Amino acid sequence: MRIVFLEIQNFRGIHSLVWAPAPGMNCLNGPRDSTKTTILDAIELCLNPRSYIFADDCDFYDLNVKKEIRITVTLAGLPSSFKTEDRYGLHLRGWDQAEMKIIDEPGAGLEEALSITVVIDQSLEARWSIQNDRIDASESDSPTVRYKDAKQLATNRLGPFAERHLGWGRTSVLTRIGEAGEGFSLQLAEAGRAARTSFKAGDQGVFKKAVDRAEELSKLFAVPVRGKFTAELDVQGVSITSGGISLHDGNLPLRRLGTGSARLLVSALQHDAGPPHIAIIDEIEHGLEPHRVARLLKYLKTPKSNEDGGQPQIFATTHSPVVIRELTAADIFAVRSTSGITTVASVAATAKDINTAQQHLRGTPEAFLARKVLVGEGRTEQGFARGLDEWWQTSDFDSFALQSVVAIDGGGKDKAPLVAEHLRDLGYEVLLVLDSDEAPNPDALKRAEEKGTIVHQWPGECSTEERLFLDLPWNGVRDMIKLAVTFVGQDSVMAVMDRALSAADLPTVTDAKLGAERDTPAVRRILGKVAKDKSWFKDITRGEQLAAIIGPCMAEIAETPLALGIYAMRGWVDGR
Structure with a gap:
């Protein structure tokens, strides 16, 4: 069985959610309290009917107990026994995989499905029932799931206390594996x-x-x-x-294993026990080193080795860039919550270019864990933004981390707008910083702007390096050249500057140095173009060090395009 549709109303931080999960891995990520764990709790609550429920007023959205909690899970891939008329055959619905929607009655081309609902009202009493429009219209009591069948619906949840599954307790995985045994x-x-x-x-x-x-x-x-x-x-x-x-290694109870080891072993046991089913793992990286996280993810995504040979449906949450890096775009879902409306968007389904999306999952996974993403055209802009973050912190501004901002390399003028558009589709706030010396992909840029991306291009048909050389005080220009010397060597820097100045019929640096008398727009533009063409600062670390030169000069260049652009960037970080 697998969940094909999930509806949640008025449960904790979720006023409303509608989502069609993937059949395999569903790894939820989102910044701060985006209701990721609430989604897992809702699934577990709906598919584990019980005679008691520990609910309280805090489980109601906005603590409004007059609006009942309603969670509906629609399941497909039902066992044949569920489809007989004396069980649930008369209450089945149809699932249209192509349209990703429920049809109330099964039919040709539709997969048979069963919807289960749990409702909690102000009495704090939970009621489970089978749900469809026909039952609602009949005004009769809704049928319920039999206790014996409820055991087949129950989810496997790997929580922080995995050690309970290393004994033969009533609900442990070892008991389930040994159910067929006797004695x-x-x-x-x-x-x-x-x-x-x-x-x-x-x-x-x-x-x-x-x-x-x-x-x-x-x-x-x-x-x-x-x-x-x-x-x-x-x-x-x-x-x-x-x-x-309990399970022992020699005389040592395995309950005494460390958190990570216990979670790994229990995950393997749950994956191997019984038919493929629905597993829930909150903070999948908890207690695990990166290489063990990678091994666990690979194992969970592998089809089971038993006769069924299917893959379980997994619902997990993560705050780890390691997990994001190890999964594919099809496995990752971005969760956003605005005024109680929770949305879940597939990284793969929203990507215009799946290869670019996968590249950024591998290269900058931390971006998918932030709330705001600053997409630089290249590594210079990424490093420049990171360096500004360091400088701003020394000036008593909030850090990028506090504002949940991450700066990334967009991969060039044509790819960066695609990345920005994709991130906007996933619900991220995006600032796109571009050069203006070469036109980016116009269609992608237009789409990104229409979807809410804030775009900043340096005026004057220039690159970031050229803008810096044009607007910084002359001492700042000389400091940038000194910085370039530390990166690529004095001979190289002097040679390329001399050639460029000589080609423009201007005195070379070797002959005339770079005193204040050389401060002209023509010299500045030539030096900026040399810096760009020779990639003096096309590196994250080098870009970071530029900010240390720019920061102290800001008051002196407050009205320049460079300063105005930096102020606009800071305003976006602060949400102004």
């Missing part, structure tokens, strides 16, 4: 008898005084004594049950 009860009974025999062979003298006094008082008050009072072990009193049996 549990006999083994426990024999253990009880052995415990009684061992206890009886011990020193009974420690109990003699109390036992004798109890027997005397029994006779005194006419309570019959059939034989002689003794102290024996009451096996029921010490509760020898299957929950007391």
Whole structure:
């Protein structure tokens, strides 16, 4: 079975959510409290009917208990036993995979599906039922899921306390694996008898005084004594049950494993136990090193080795760039919540160019964990933004991290607008910083702007490097050249500047140096073009170091296009 459609109303931070999950991995990511875990909790609540529910007023959206909680999960891939008329055959619906929507009655070309709803009202009582439009119209009591069938619906949740699955407790994975086996009860009974025999062979003298006094008082008050009072072990009193049996490595209980090791082992056991089913893992990276996270993800996505050979449907959350990097675009879903309206968008389905999307998942996974993304045309712009972040922090501005901002390399003038458009489709706030010396992809840029991307291009048909050389004070220009010397060497820097100046019939640096008298627009533009063409600063680290030169000069160049662009960037970071 798999979930094909999920509807949530008025549950915790979710006022409304409608989502059609993928059949395999569904890894949810989103900044801060975007209701990722609430989605997992809703699925678990709906598919695990129980006779009790620990709900309280805080489980209602906006604490409004007058608006009932309603969660509906629609399942496809049903076992044949569920489709018979004496079970749920009369209540089936149709799932249109192509249109990603539910048709109330099954039909040709549709996959048979079953919708299960849980409703919690202000009495805090949960009611589970089967739901479709026909049942709603009949005004009769909604049918419910049988207890025996509910066990097949139940999800597997790997939480922070994975060690409970390393024993033979009532709901543990080891118990489920061994359900077909026999001898549990006999083994426990024999253990009880052995415990009684061992206890009886011990020193009974420690109990003699109390036992004798109890027997005397029994006779005194006419309570019959059939034989002689003794102290024996009451096996029921010490509760020898299957929950007391646990997996051991030699004499060491595996319950004592570290958090990561326990989660890995239990994940493997759950993946291998029984037919493919629905698994829930909150913060999948919890307790695991990067290489173990990678191994776990690969294992979970591998079809099962049993006879069914299917892949379980997995719902997970993550805050780890390692997880984002290891998964494919089809596995990752961006969650956004605005005024209670939660949306879940597929990274793959919203991508115009799946290869570009995958490239950025691998190269800049941290961008998919932020709320705002600054997309630079290239590495210079990315490094420049990161350097400004460092400088702003020394000036008492909020950091990018505090504002949930990440700067990334857009991959060039044509790819960067595509990346920005894709991120907007996923719900991110996006600032696109571009050069103006070469025109970017016009169609992609137009689409990105129409979808809400804020675009900043340096005026004057120039690159970032040229804009810096045009607007910085002359001392700042000289500092940039000194910085270039540290990167590529003095001989190289001097040679390319001399050639460019000589070609423009201007005195070379070797002959005339770069004193204040050389401060002309023509010299500035030539130096800026050389810096761009020779890639002096086309590197993240080099771009970062540029900001250390620019920051102290901002008051002096406040009215220049460079400063105005930087102020606009800061305003976007702060949400102004």
